[in-house]
Amino acid sequence: MSDYIHWSLKGAGISLRSCNVDEIINERPNIRWCEALVDAHLVEGGEALHSLERxxxxxxxTLHGLGLALGSTAPLDTGYLVRIRALADRIDASWISDHICFTSLGNCFSHELLPLPYTEESLDHIASRINQVQEFLGRRILLENPARYMSYNHSTLSEGEFMAEMARRADCYLLLDVNNSYITEHNLGAGALDTINSLPPERVREIHLAGFDSRADYLLDSHNSPVSEPVWALYEEAQKRFTCAPTLIEWEQDVPQLSVILREVRRAQRIMRRIQGNRRLI
Structure with missing residues (x-):
C-alpha cells in the first residue's frame, strides 16, 4: 500500500473556511499548508470546490473528515468512500484524516464524535474497519483523538494505549489533537501528557490546536477562540516528542479576521523552531 503522504509537508497551517478562502487565495499569507473539510467538498462542482482547487x-x-464512522457497526458507506477517493485524487491531497469514534447507529447519524470504549473488542473492530478503508482508498489515513465528555466503566486501556495499539494493528497514522487531550483531562481526569507519552513518535504525523469554551463544570471543544495557555504548554511537550509534526490551527466557529488566526500560526512556528534547533520551517 502506498503512503500517499507528502513528507515535505511541515510547519503550521490553517483550516479553510468560506469566510477566509478568498483572502488566502488573493493575499497568499505565510502559511505552509491548508486543511479542507471532506464533507464540505464532496460535490461535482460549485464555488467551494472551485476555491479549493485554487x-x-x-x-x-489535507482532507479532514467527520463521516467515516470507523467505530460504528453499520457497514462502511462505499459510496462515501468513492467520493472521498475522487476528491483526494482531484486535488492531490497530502493525506486524509478522520476520528477515533462512532457517529452512527443503524440509520441514525449523530453529527457528534461519540467516544469508543477502550477495550480489546473495540480495538479489533476499529482496526479491521481502518484496514478496509485504507485498502479501498489505496493509502494510509490519520486518525484523531476526539474530545471526550464521558468514559466507560468497562474500558481496560488508556486512550494513549488504545491509540498506539490501534495504529500498530491497522498500520495507520495518528493525528494528535492537543486541545482535545487537554479537554479530556479536565473533563475526565485522563492525563493528557500520559496520552502524549504513550504514542509512538513514528506514527504521529499531524497535530491539531484549537480553542475551547469553559462551561459550568466541563470544557467544550468549540474551535471558536484562541488556543489557551495550558494547551500551548502541552503543545511544547508534544513537539518535543513528535519533532517536525505539522501543526494545524483549527478555528471553525466565530471565525475572526485572518490576521488573528495567523498570529496563532506564527506562535506555533516559533515553538517548532525553538524545539527543533531553529531549523527553517517558514
Whole structure:
C-alpha cells in the first residue's frame, strides 16, 4: 500500500473556511499548508470546490473528515468512500484524516464524535474497519483523538494505549489533537501528557490546536477562540516528542479576521523552531 503522504509537508497551517478562502487565495499569507473539510467538498462542482482547487495551486492541502464512522457497526458507506477517493485524487491531497469514534447507529447519524470504549473488542473492530478503508482508498489515513465528555466503566486501556495499539494493528497514522487531550483531562481526569507519552513518535504525523469554551463544570471543544495557555504548554511537550509534526490551527466557529488566526500560526512556528534547533520551517 502506498503512503500517499507528502513528507515535505511541515510547519503550521490553517483550516479553510468560506469566510477566509478568498483572502488566502488573493493575499497568499505565510502559511505552509491548508486543511479542507471532506464533507464540505464532496460535490461535482460549485464555488467551494472551485476555491479549493485554487488554494491547492498555492499550498499543499489535507482532507479532514467527520463521516467515516470507523467505530460504528453499520457497514462502511462505499459510496462515501468513492467520493472521498475522487476528491483526494482531484486535488492531490497530502493525506486524509478522520476520528477515533462512532457517529452512527443503524440509520441514525449523530453529527457528534461519540467516544469508543477502550477495550480489546473495540480495538479489533476499529482496526479491521481502518484496514478496509485504507485498502479501498489505496493509502494510509490519520486518525484523531476526539474530545471526550464521558468514559466507560468497562474500558481496560488508556486512550494513549488504545491509540498506539490501534495504529500498530491497522498500520495507520495518528493525528494528535492537543486541545482535545487537554479537554479530556479536565473533563475526565485522563492525563493528557500520559496520552502524549504513550504514542509512538513514528506514527504521529499531524497535530491539531484549537480553542475551547469553559462551561459550568466541563470544557467544550468549540474551535471558536484562541488556543489557551495550558494547551500551548502541552503543545511544547508534544513537539518535543513528535519533532517536525505539522501543526494545524483549527478555528471553525466565530471565525475572526485572518490576521488573528495567523498570529496563532506564527506562535506555533516559533515553538517548532525553538524545539527543533531553529531549523527553517517558514
Amino acid at each position: 488554494v491547492r495551486h498555492q499550498y499543499p492541502v
